[in-house]
Amino acid sequence: MSDFRITLRPALGSAPRPASRGLSITAMPEGHVVQVLGRPHTPDLFGVLERATGAAHRSVRAAGPGQWFIVGDAPLSRDEFAALSTALQPHATAVDQSHGRVRIRVEGTIVERMLAKGTAVDLDPGAFPVGTSAMTLLGHVSVHLTRIEIAAFEVMVLRGFAESLWEDLVRMSVEFA
Amino acid sequence: MASLISCPHCGARPKEEFTIKGAVLSRPAADAGHQAWTDYVYLRDNPRGTHREYWHHTSGCRRWLVVTRDTVSHEVGFCQDAAAAKLAEVRP
Numbered sequence: 001m002s003d004f005r006i007t008l009r010p011a012l013g014s015a016p017r018p019a020s021r022g023l024s025i026t027a028m029p030e031g032h033v034v035q036v037l038g039r040p041h042t043p044d045l046f047g048v049l050e051r052a053t054g055a056a057h058r059s060v061r062a063a064g065p066g067q068w069f070i071v072g073d074a075p076l077s078r079d080e081f082a083a084l085s086t087a088l089q090p091h092a093t094a095v096d097q098s099h100g101r102v103r104i105r106v107e108g109t110i111v112e113r114m115l116a117k118g119t120a121v122d123l124d125p126g127a128f129p130v131g132t133s134a135m136t137l138l139g140h141v142s143v144h145l146t147r148i149e150i151a152a153f154e155v156m157v158l159r160g161f162a163e164s165l166w167e168d169l170v171r172m173s174v175e176f177a
Numbered sequence: 178m179a180s181l182i183s184c185p186h187c188g189a190r191p192k193e194e195f196t197i198k199g200a201v202l203s204r205p206a207a208d209a210g211h212q213a214w215t216d217y218v219y220l221r222d223n224p225r226g227t228h229r230e231y232w233h234h235t236s237g238c239r240r241w242l243v244v245t246r247d248t249v250s251h252e253v254g255f256c257q258d259a260a261a262a263k264l265a266e267v268r269p
């Protein structure tokens with residue numbers, strides 16, 4: 001057996017705080033991210049997903065046809081993941097991505113103007129209301145965007161890109177300082 | 178070059194989010210002759226005008242699309258999910 005112990009370090013633990021007053025960028029808790037892939041030709045699974053996530057503090061985010069993310073702030077135990085996975089059968093398959101994706105919260109009254117520097121998605125609240133999600137490019141980095149509040153977005157990114165994306169977001173915010 | 182592609186799932190997105198996967202051709206039967214397979218794999222027309230291509234929405238919904246675009250005017254026409262396009266195909 002190895003003496004080497006694997007320790008989980010937060011992906012954005014040492015990231016510098018942005019200087020902007022109009023915008024805040026914060027690392028969200030590294031709780032859980034579960035990717036859900038529906039079987040082809042299955043009718044809309046949103047009801048199944050809502051039931052599977054239950055009353056727990058979890059949210060379902062759309063990520064394209066037949067694809068979703070279930071996210072939450074608390075870590076998911078082995079048993080909880082197994083229960084979730086079972087609840088989705090036989091309609092969809094769950095893949096635990098908690099170790100692989102990081103969520104960043106960006107917030108401020110002009111948050112759309114900052115994000116618009118990186119993506120072509122129409123982020124006007126009329127076209128992109130609270131609860132809407134989109135997979136898109138933010139600069140050169142592939143992200144999953146969700147409007148979680150009227151002036152707050154969740155930006156989910158692959159863990160290895162988290163620091164780089166953070167630096168991009170900080171640079172994009174500089175003019176609003 | 179077409180710069181905005183109207184993904185049927187995601188709406189209008191810049192071409193940087195997509196990967197072009199080449200002309201839409203029907204695949205020969207497995208036992209079709211050497212010539213048919215050489216044509217299918219290697220030989221391409223270079224059409225002037227309307228062109229049907231596979232585009233993959235790599236940084237979006239990750240679906241394969243069939244995009245009809247004009248190689249002269251750069252106009253993007255009909256964009257369709259490749260699975261839907263296949264279902265709509267007339268089979269003998």
Ligand SMILES: [Zn+2]
Nearest residue numbers: 184187234238
């Ligand atoms: Zn798309």
